[in-house]
Amino acid sequence: MPILEGISPIIDVDQVLKAQGADPEIIRKRKPQLVKIAQNALEQGYPYLDFKVLFREIDVLSLKHERLKLEDQHELKGKLIAEHLGPAAKVILILCTIGSRLEDYSLNTIKSDPVTGLALEGVGSAAVEALANAACNYFEEKAHEENLGSTIPLSPGMIGWSVEEGQPQIFKLLDTNEIGVSLTTSYLMLPRKTLSMVIGIGADIKAGGKTCDYCTMNETCAYQHQYTSSH
Amino acid sequence: MSQELFKEMAQSILDGDDEVSAELAQKALDGGIDPLAAITDGFMPGVNEVGDNFACGDAFLPELVMAGEAMKAAIAVLEPAMMASGVSRQVLGKVVLATVEGDIHEIGKTLVGTMLTSSGFKVYDMGVDVPTADLIAKAEEVGADIIGLSALLTTTMIKQKEVIDEVAKRGLKVMVMVGGAPVTKEWVQRIEADGYSEDAIGAVSVAKELMGL
Ligand code: B12
Numbered sequence: 001m002p003i004l005e006g007i008s009p010i011i012d013v014d015q016v017l018k019a020q021g022a023d024p025e026i027i028r029k030r031k032p033q034l035v036k037i038a039q040n041a042l043e044q045g046y047p048y049l050d051f052k053v054l055f056r057e058i059d060v061l062s063l064k065h066e067r068l069k070l071e072d073q074h075e076l077k078g079k080l081i082a083e084h085l086g087p088a089a090k091v092i093l094i095l096c097t098i099g100s101r102l103e104d105y106s107l108n109t110i111k112s113d114p115v116t117g118l119a120l121e122g123v124g125s126a127a128v129e130a131l132a133n134a135a136c137n138y139f140e141e142k143a144h145e146e147n148l149g150s151t152i153p154l155s156p157g158m159i160g161w162s163v164e165e166g167q168p169q170i171f172k173l174l175d176t177n178e179i180g181v182s183l184t185t186s187y188l189m190l191p192r193k194t195l196s197m198v199i200g201i202g203a204d205i206k207a208g209g210k211t212c213d214y215c216t217m218n219e220t221c222a223y224q225h226q227y228t229s230s231h
Numbered sequence: 232m233s234q235e236l237f238k239e240m241a242q243s244i245l246d247g248d249d250e251v252s253a254e255l256a257q258k259a260l261d262g263g264i265d266p267l268a269a270i271t272d273g274f275m276p277g278v279n280e281v282g283d284n285f286a287c288g289d290a291f292l293p294e295l296v297m298a299g300e301a302m303k304a305a306i307a308v309l310e311p312a313m314m315a316s317g318v319s320r321q322v323l324g325k326v327v328l329a330t331v332e333g334d335i336h337e338i339g340k341t342l343v344g345t346m347l348t349s350s351g352f353k354v355y356d357m358g359v360d361v362p363t364a365d366l367i368a369k370a371e372e373v374g375a376d377i378i379g380l381s382a383l384l385t386t387t388m389i390k391q392k393e394v395i396d397e398v399a400k401r402g403l404k405v406m407v408m409v410g411g412a413p414v415t416k417e418w419v420q421r422i423e424a425d426g427y428s429e430d431a432i433g434a435v436s437v438a439k440e441l442m443g444l
Pocket of ligand 1: 125128129155156157158162163187188189190191192193194195196197292336338339340342343378379380381382383384385386408409410411412413426427428429430431432433434437
């Protein structure tokens with residue numbers, strides 16, 4: 001199964017602050033020391049990031065009710081899937097992870113120094129987000145070069161495709177061992193800093209909307225301003 | 232003089248400055264100020280203010296954590312003096328805290344623990360992925376007033392219900408409060424939890440309410 005090589009997104013300190021739920025502009029004025037801590041965490045944490053993207057492209061055959069029939073008798077199903085992927089000619093399943101080394105490091109740190117530990121957690125969340133964005137951008141651009149459109153990335157956990165519904169579907173179609181990711185019986189992905197998604201590609205697809213519109217927390221989430229495409 | 236000092240203490244918490252808060256705590260001890268008064272009238276108002284700010288969106292999570300650390304540093308200086316004089320901080324209640332079985336989400340739960348501890352609760356943090364039976368056993372062992380349960384995903388928060396059902400089945404006199412990103416009011420009503428909060432500061436108010444404080 002293909003692994004996308006060579007994506008190592010650059011992460012800046014603002015992304016780390018945002019991933020901790022903070023507004024960088026306000027923090028800069030109010031608590032400059034937190035900016036420094038985030039910067040240090042980024043420098044310390046970056047070497048622990050193992051960016052990996054696993055993907056698989058599968059042709060779409062048809063859409064019946066909420067089932068998207070794929071080649072080789074595979075399928076994806078769910079309300080969100082039906083809403084967005086009907087017009088797609090193919091789907092790309094994507095799994096992005098930064099591995100477990102940063103996670104181990106941040107959880108160790110959090111016990112003795114929670115402020116730095118939280119910043120390291122922020123580095124991890126920002127990193128996997130940036131990775132997912134970069135991967136999605138890559139596939140979108142590739143589609144556009146072929147004059148095709150792409151859907152927003154759809155992730156289990158969004159409205160209309162619950163975690164328990166979507167995750168087993170995605171994991172069934174990907175050989176996730178290749179990048180060391182597993183799904184627990186409660187559908188939690190390990191390592192923790194991992195994101196799963198699917199995008200649709202096709203001539204009849206018009207881009208539109210943003211992921212947050214389909215999030216269960218779209219009215220209350222403090223992290224919303226940072227999410228552009230994937231989460 | 233102590234009023235001035237108390238103000239500076241609260242400010243050190245608001246600034247999240249653990250060096251200054253520890254220095255001020257030492258200054259209080261050197262000046263013969265009752266360490267318990269330093270906590271309740273000096274540092275605590277700072278913690279409360281950060282909490283209020285956080286609750287209405289005027290403070291962010293890392294600031295809250297910094298404030299918690301500043302409070303910890305002050306208490307570390309004051310506590311030995313209190314122990315020596317035989318005074319201890321009143322324990323507001325005993326909380327057994329954990330992330331439910333099948334879930335390994337650590338930070339939210341740990342932050343709740345930090346905030347509860349700095350507000351005067353005795354917290355037994357059992358870590359992550361904790362089976363219901365272990366939680367119940369711990370709660371019985373320490374005579375817990377409250378069990379606090381964290382979960383990251385809707386798929387793992389069902390375990391919160393399992394714990395509540397088990398408490399009811401055994402007729403234990405322990406209250407259960409729940410939290411975590413996917414937890415909603417509807418869920419809380421459905422599983423008949425005693426309390427719930429969206430964040431770590433709210434967790435303190437809820438715990439206090441449950442204790443009738
Ligand atoms: C950062 C983040 C991520 C990061 C890091 C996750 C991690 N844990 O390391 C990344 C990008 C990796 C990620 C991935 C995913 N995520 Co995510 N993520 C978030 C986000 C934006 C913030 C979570 C967070 O860390 N907050 C900071 C901590 C400190 O907050 P907290 O844990 O919630 O704790 C606070 C409160 O909940 C409360 N609290 C916590 N415990 C307790 C206990 C008690 C007793 C009390 C009273 C209070 C309390 O107090 C704490 C402190 O204030 C939330 C959305 C949000 N706004 O919350 C989504 C969210 C949790 N993710 C979600 C989803 C769906 C996913 C994915 C499944 C997406 C996917 N398909 O790939 C994956 C799953 C990852 C996995 N390992 O399986 C959903 C879950 C909803 C659901 N249906 O289950 C959420 C809610 C967003 C959404 N609505 O779509 N995620």
